[in-house]
Amino acid sequence: MLSNKKLQSVAQKNHFGIGAFNVYNMESVQSVICAAEAEKSPVIIATTEGAIEYAGHKALANIIKVASEESKVPLSMHLDHGKDLNIIRRCIKLGYSSIMIDASHFEFEKNIRITKKVVDMCHKKGISVEAELGTIGGVEDKVSARKIILTEPEDAKAFVDATGCDTLAVAIGTSHGAYKFAGRSKLDIARLREIKKIVKIPLVLHGASGIPQNIVRKAKRFGAKLGHPHGVSESDTKAAIRNGISKVNIDSDLRLAFDASIRQVIADKPEIFDPRKILGPARSSVCDLIRYKMKLFGSSGKAYLYKRR
Numbered sequence: 001m002l003s004n005k006k007l008q009s010v011a012q013k014n015h016f017g018i019g020a021f022n023v024y025n026m027e028s029v030q031s032v033i034c035a036a037e038a039e040k041s042p043v044i045i046a047t048t049e050g051a052i053e054y055a056g057h058k059a060l061a062n063i064i065k066v067a068s069e070e071s072k073v074p075l076s077m078h079l080d081h082g083k084d085l086n087i088i089r090r091c092i093k094l095g096y097s098s099i100m101i102d103a104s105h106f107e108f109e110k111n112i113r114i115t116k117k118v119v120d121m122c123h124k125k126g127i128s129v130e131a132e133l134g135t136i137g138g139v140e141d142k143v144s145a146r147k148i149i150l151t152e153p154e155d156a157k158a159f160v161d162a163t164g165c166d167t168l169a170v171a172i173g174t175s176h177g178a179y180k181f182a183g184r185s186k187l188d189i190a191r192l193r194e195i196k197k198i199v200k201i202p203l204v205l206h207g208a209s210g211i212p213q214n215i216v217r218k219a220k221r222f223g224a225k226l227g228h229p230h231g232v233s234e235s236d237t238k239a240a241i242r243n244g245i246s247k248v249n250i251d252s253d254l255r256l257a258f259d260a261s262i263r264q265v266i267a268d269k270p271e272i273f274d275p276r277k278i279l280g281p282a283r284s285s286v287c288d289l290i291r292y293k294m295k296l297f298g299s300s301g302k303a304y305l306y307k308r309r
């Protein structure tokens with residue numbers, strides 16, 4: 001496995017983005033690997049603390065490890081939004097190649113202190129560390145809805161210098177979940193450019209799901225109650241990558257695709273009760289969506305840039 005530092009530094013130099021896709025069970029891991037193989041793309045396999053709690057840490061890590069051993073694509077096993085130091089310690093033991101410490105909900109000095117502590121722990125083992133400055137809004141399992149506070153470029157530079165983190169998640173207007181914007185997608189690309197100018201390490205965009213409307217329509221057609229979800233537009237995503245983002249976090253899109261497929265299969269074929277016939281098509285839908293994202297982010301066909309993993 002490679003660290004995100006390695007994966008992203010190549011992406012940064014070659015102006016493409018690497019998708020970080022959230023997983024929580026065997027099918028979701030297989031969807032990610034299936035897409036990366038088909039697209040010959042580097043990929044980041046991300047587990048949140050919520051996913052770890054759901055699947056069991058050792059079980060989930062081992063599914064990822066086995067799948068990655070059987071694959072040739074450059075990839076990392078990454079902790080997404082790590083907050084609990086005990087979980088971070090376990091990730092180190094289980095062979096994660098990349099860890100995110102998210103202490104962005106604390107004030108600046110405390111965020112620095114906690115991040116620095118994790119950087120010291122991880123660098124000893126050759127694991128790269130992503131940190132976050134500013135707050136990305138929206139809902140996560142372990143955190144309640146948060147107000148968006150955009151990242152200040154000067155603060156970002158001071159934060160990176162003080163912590164020694166390897167990559168940085170910046171807040172430029174996205175939020176987690178399916179309801180990101182009331183109307184059109186809007187990212188602060190000028191701010192991103194300013195950050196990029198003075199912060200030399202690779203940057204990360206959280207809350208990057210596009211919430212494809214065809215998938216929303218399909219889910220609704222088969223009974224999902226979803227309101228009016230909206231995500232980041234494809235042109236905004238591409239602009240973010242062009243202006244310095246090299247890791248693009250996607251979770252909600254995959255959840256929607258999985259959900260829509262399951263609803264359709266159950267509605268179309270009510271006689272089916274073999275879970276494999278329900279989950280199999282959902283796994284394929286998610287793989288197809290990830291392949292689409294890899295093309296959009298420009299990572300398709302880029303596996304050759306990494307000699308070994």
Ligand code: G3H
Nearest residue numbers: 048050051140141142251
């Ligand atoms: O930020 C990551 C997710 O979209 C939230 O995931 O529900 O597993 O915490 P979670």
Ligand code: 13P
Nearest residue numbers: 177206207208209251252
């Ligand atoms: P989405 O909710 O936009 O998929 O964001 C995922 C994310 O940022 C995971 O860390």
Ligand code: ZN
Nearest residue numbers: 176206207249
């Ligand atoms: Zn996130």
